[in-house]
Amino acid sequence: MDLQIALLLGQDGITNGAIYALLALALVLVFAVTRVIFIPQGEFVAFGALTLASLQAGKLPGTVWLLLAMGTLIAVIESSLALRERRFREIPLLLMVNCGAPLLLAGTLFAISPASLPLPVQVLLALMLVVPLGPMIYRLAYQPVAEASVLVLLIVSVAMHVTLIGIGLLFFGAEGSRTPPFTDVTFEIGDALLQGQTILVMVASVLLIVALYFFFERTIYGKALRATAMNRTGARLMGISGNLAGMLSFTLAAAIGAFSGILISPLTTIYYDSGFLIGLKGFVGAIIGGLASYPVAAAGAILVGLLESYSSFHASAFKEVIVFTLIIPVLLWRSLTTRHVEEG
Amino acid sequence: MVVRCKSVGGVITPNNRARTMRNKTSIARLVALLGAAFVTCVHAEVNVGVTLSATGPAASLGIPEKNTVALLPTSIAGQKVNYLILDDASDTTTAVKNTRKLLAENKVDVLIGSTITPNSLAMIDVAAEAETPMIAMAASARIIEPMDGKRYWVFKTPQNDAQMATAIVEHMLNNNVRTVAYIGFADAYGEGWWNEFSKIAEARKIQIVANERFNRSDTSVTGQVLKVLAARPDAVLIGGAGTPAALPQKSLKEKGYKGIMYQTHGVANTDFLRVCGKDCEGTFLPAGPVLVAAQLPDSNPIKKAALEYVNKYEEAHGRGSVSTFGAHAWDAGKLLGNAIPEALKKAQPGTPEFRKALRDALEKTRNLTAAHGVFNMSPQDHLGFDQRARVMVKIEGGNWKLVQ
Amino acid sequence: MKRSLHSTLLLLLFIAALAIAPLLLPEFYVTLLNYIGLYAIVALGLVMLTGVGGLTSFGQAAFVGLGAYTSAYLTTVHGVSPWLTLPAGLLVTAVVALSLGLVTLRLSGHFLPLGTIAWGMSLYYLFGNLDALGGHTGISGIPPLRLLDLELKSGREFFYLIWTVLLVLVLATRNLLDSREGRAIRALKGGSVMAEAMGVNTPRSKIVVFTVAALYASVSGWLYAHLQRFVNPTPFSLTQGIEYLFMAVVGGVSHVWGAILGAGLITVLKQWLQDWLPRLLGQSGNFxxxxxxxxxxxxxxxxxxxxxxxxxxxxxxxxxxxxxxxRRGAAGAAGTARGGFSAAGGPGCQQALWWPGGQ
Structure with missing residues (x-):
């Protein structure tokens, strides 16, 4: 292996690692706030990328129907609750947010032809379609069991993952898609070409991480999430609603997932079931961070990306064996150095 | 058998018959029917059990097969034919469970399936035990070779990997390829191709300089591609199915690889062309003639048979939707269309004698022109394809082009 | 003891129902019951490991694979009798489980389940990449089990073997959990600090329960190999490992009978959906x-x-x-698994119910 190959592999590992890092951040965030191990995180990657690809192909993405269906379901549940509790004034707002907004979005998609729009608008549309699914999933699947054990929440996640995979196959078919790159710029380093898109992935990841940092440090919602993560009961006593915090964290997770998908879909082909393995590797990063520390989780995720890249060069058939076996000593080291407090 | 006379032909769902039976209001009516059965039911219906991988990793192969089964004739030689379709989710346990179900619950006369090699191999024991003929839609020669007591019952419609690999090796020799690298799926498909290709290539003195694997859902194959590039092969063969096979090719192009590229017949669908785009221009692959049916010379008998399928499928699912995988299911239907009338002469559907007769008739298939080639079965060869079952195809202008 | 009488009666009724089931049920239902039995054996191990010991594992499918592959390899390549491959498979699994356990059970908190994912993935890809094990394509032609002159070929014959094994394991599990060792295992879930204060050697107890659960999975794998007579890596993937955990939790992860209930429910439900959904919604989708x-x-x-x-x-x-x-219903409600990876249940956890209607 000469230097050039080593550099190329390193670059590849860091690009993938950057995506894993984003997902790791989202997983840490969701877990810290809600105790949910959000296995369907990966599905948002696939949904984001494939929704964008559908828009570009001039097709109506299936996620529209999902959004409409879930919105209606929530509207029905919330309205009946409001009716029972005689909170009549809230009903119009409920209907508007949960049914009206998705309908408006669907109507817009019908009226205009998304394929002819400029790329940034398409990306925005795709995000608008996918991101609301996050809080909706929280409302429907997790909020009713928000107080259950981590194990039960995990199993709900597994069930949600199974459902979303099925929905993905139904909406997008078994074959994958790619989207055109945001930029065609290439750089030459020695003999090798460096794609602009690769750099874009890294820059965007870093920017997103910085943005999250400011969100948590500077904004009231960010602080509310941190408070909930530190102590749920305490936060509640301070007037921070657990449900609101949950919804907010799921919105962020969905946004990060969908955005990651849109970032990498010009570099690789995304399938309806791509998300699981990508999410799993993000999860590995998150765990290395102890499901608590953002910087360590990001570092862990980049480590996974690098391990993967170098092992795919040396023994591609055994790539996963190598990656996952090497994870164990890292876990052991982390486990012994992290002061672990047992939860009650 | 009684209820079978009453039910309608066409695609019915499993347990239909069982339920119909349970729903019968009076026992008296059932008894009356039973009595009538011996008089009126001279011909019972033929039940065809299908298990295929419509979900899971092999979904892109299984879905066109499933769509194709819906197009198969619902009546053969004046006899109603029912197709019972089950999805095995690309999982061997489910494939075996489905097979047992089709045999025990639906008393099928013949099995079609499954889509992938491991599932088909797992089904052999069950089919042979129930003495029911089975037509696999997976490629590996291991499904029908070596011929033994169990494989006595097993047939298959896709060309053997070896047959396709030979076509590639010959093309390589004609184009002065001396060294070649292989990148394949880390699953049964990639493995099957590697086994056949490496054997034939070595025998013909082509040197294999790299052997790499990747996963269907990998987001990057940079490591494998760099390894291949470092070995400087004259040509690269990518052993993958469907759109995932585009990733190594795109990465190779991006890293500036200039040699000849080969793909396998697994990529032969329009989605592959869509995803791979201009990076796949000039790629060669062996395929069943159905892929380029319209370009075949009129003198080729396969042209008419293949176009019949293409037109039928595209009529139902839109232009450009056809894939060679669906055609394997179509050919299974062709085999049955040919064998069932013969078997009917000897026994009634639903009986062990019929299943045996059907097996014998399948083995006696001669000169049957189907979408992928001409079948000539024998007791030793339960596939029966010859050279006519494969053509070399080149990707040109975003389309499949027959290489003369 | 009135309550033990009730539970014994219920148990006897259950066994009697099982004994005549294959004689009355149609062929395919027996096949389904066979699969339920196989899954329940693995889920039973998880009840002990996760529900009682508080250690979550995603990797049980890999242990099933070890049992299945050992037997498949030895019988097809070396012609060893299937009855000898059972202890061989158990031995291989025990060695692997002990060495994995020694490393991964030191992991605390959330590191442990990830550790199980990690070696679950590794073993799966190892099965697929070893040519001796048939690679991804798999090993076919595994001989059926023989009992004297009887070849256990049909589902009905196999049914008795699977369910006998399952019932024996259920009884063994109950006895184990009631023993001194078992009380130590049950104490694990309350957090290791408390258990150690009471003199429990927690690392040892963890290894014991982990190995026993792995051995259960291995037995299930051995049965699977000879029922299916074909093995390839897919049934031993991480997805299947998650599914076993799924069965245990849906059935009731703190209850030995929950394992059987969960395995049964999920297997039957999937079958039922496969039968009915296409009729309700048409053939086009995979809903x-x-x-x-x-x-x-x-x-x-x-x-x-x-x-x-x-x-x-x-x-x-x-x-x-x-x-x-x-009264017991109330105790059950209080004593069921509230814990997650390391979460402690209350003292009620120690009173989880092991028996239908009895303790």
Whole structure:
């Protein structure tokens, strides 16, 4: 292996690692706030990328129907609750947010032809379609069991993952898609070409991480999430609603997932079931961070990306064996150095 | 058998018959029917059990097969034919469970399936035990070779990997390829191709300089591609199915690889062309003639048979939707269309004698022109394809082009 | 003892029902029961490991694979009798489980489940990449089991073997958990600090329960190999490992009978959806997994402790298990798995129910 190959592999590992890092951040965030191990995180990657690809192909993405269906379901549940509790004034707002907004979005998609729009608008549309699914999933699947054990929440996640995979196959078919790159710029380093898109992935990841940092440090919602993560009961006593915090964290997770998908879909082909393995590797990063520390989780995720890249060069058939076996000593080291407090 | 006379032909769902039976209001009516059965039911219906991988990793192969089964004739030689379709989710346990179900619950006369090699191999024991003929839609020669007591019952419609690999090796020799690298799926498909290709290539003195694997859902194959590039092969063969096979090719192009590229017949669908785009221009692959049916010379008998399928499928699912995988299911239907009338002469559907007769008739298939080639079965060869079952195809202008 | 009488009666009834089931049921139902039995054996191990010991494992499918592959390899390549490959498979699994356990059980908190994912993935890809094990394509032609002159070829014959093994393991599990070792295992879930204060050697107890659960999985794998007579890596993947955990939790992860209930429910539900959905919704889509996932979320919303405690409450209020059951129903509700990876249940956890309507 000469230097050039080593550099190329390193670059590849860091690009993938950057995506894993984003997902790791989202997983840490969701877990810290809600105790949910959000296995369907990966599905948002696939949904984001494939929704964008559908828009570009001039097709109506299936996620529209999902959004409409879930919105209606929530509207029905919330309205009946409001009716029972005689909170009549809230009903119009409920209907508007949960049914009206998705309908408006669907109507817009019908009226205009998304394929002819400029790329940034398409990306925005795709995000608008996918991101609301996050809080909706929280409302429907997790909020009713928000107080259950981590194990039960995990199993709900597994069930949600199974459902979303099925929905993905139904909406997008078994074959994958790619989207055109945001930029065609290439750089030459020695003999090798460096794609602009690769750099874009890294820059965007870093920017997103910085943005999250400011969100948590500077904004009231960010602080509310941190408070909930530190102590749920305490936060509640301070007037921070657990449900609101949950919804907010799921919105962020969905946004990060969908955005990651849109970032990498010009570099690789995304399938309806791509998300699981990508999410799993993000999860590995998150765990290395102890499901608590953002910087360590990001570092862990980049480590996974690098391990993967170098092992795919040396023994591609055994790539996963190598990656996952090497994870164990890292876990052991982390486990012994992290002061672990047992939860009650 | 009684209820079978009453039910309608066409695609019915499993347990239909069982339920119909349970729903019968009076026992008296059932008894009356039973009595009538011996008089009126001279011909019972033929039940065809299908298990295929419509979900899971092999979904892109299984879905066109499933769509194709819906197009198969619902009546053969004046006899109603029912197709019972089950999805095995690309999982061997489910494939075996489905097979047992089709045999025990639906008393099928013949099995079609499954889509992938491991599932088909797992089904052999069950089919042979129930003495029911089975037509696999997976490629590996291991499904029908070596011929033994169990494989006595097993047939298959896709060309053997070896047959396709030979076509590639010959093309390589004609184009002065001396060294070649292989990148394949880390699953049964990639493995099957590697086994056949490496054997034939070595025998013909082509040197294999790299052997790499990747996963269907990998987001990057940079490591494998760099390894291949470092070995400087004259040509690269990518052993993958469907759109995932585009990733190594795109990465190779991006890293500036200039040699000849080969793909396998697994990529032969329009989605592959869509995803791979201009990076796949000039790629060669062996395929069943159905892929380029319209370009075949009129003198080729396969042209008419293949176009019949293409037109039928595209009529139902839109232009450009056809894939060679669906055609394997179509050919299974062709085999049955040919064998069932013969078997009917000897026994009634639903009986062990019929299943045996059907097996014998399948083995006696001669000169049957189907979408992928001409079948000539024998007791030793339960596939029966010859050279006519494969053509070399080149990707040109975003389309499949027959290489003369 | 009135309550033990009740539970013994129920158990005998259950065994009697099982004994005549294959004679009355259609062929395919017996096949389904066979698979349920195989899954329940693995889920039983998880009840012990996760529900009682508080250690979550995603990797059980890999142990099933070890049992299955050992037997498949030895019988097809070396012609060893299947009855000898059972101890061989157990030995291989024990060695692997002990060495994995020694490393990964030191992991605390969330590191442990990830550790199990890690070696679960590694073993799966190892099965697929070793040419001696048939690679991804698999090993076919595994001989059937023979009992004297009887070849266990049909599902009905195999049924008795699988369910006998399962019942023996259920009894063994109960006895193990009632023993001194078992009390130590049960103490694990309350957090290691408390257990160690009471003189429990927690690392040892963890290794014991982990190895025993792995051995259960290995037995299931051995049975699987000879029932299926074909093995390839797919049934031993991480997805299947998650599914086993799924079965245990849906059934009731703190209850030995929850394992059987969970395995049964999920197997039957999948079958049922496969039969009925295409009729309701047409042939075009594959809605089975979507509806399956949604139903499971719904079940977990209604019964987060799994279905077994719910069933128990139902029966005790229905008066089937007399008045004694009512008290136990309450105890069951308090004592079911609340814990997650390291979460402690209350003292109620120690009183989880091991028996239909009895303790």
């Amino acid at each position: 089975e997994i979507i509806v399956f996932g949604l139903l499971m979320i719904f079940v977990l919303h209604r019964a987060r402790d799994g279905l077994w405690p719910m069933l128990q409450r139902f029966f005790s209020t229905a008066g089937v298990v007399a008045h004694a059951g009512r």
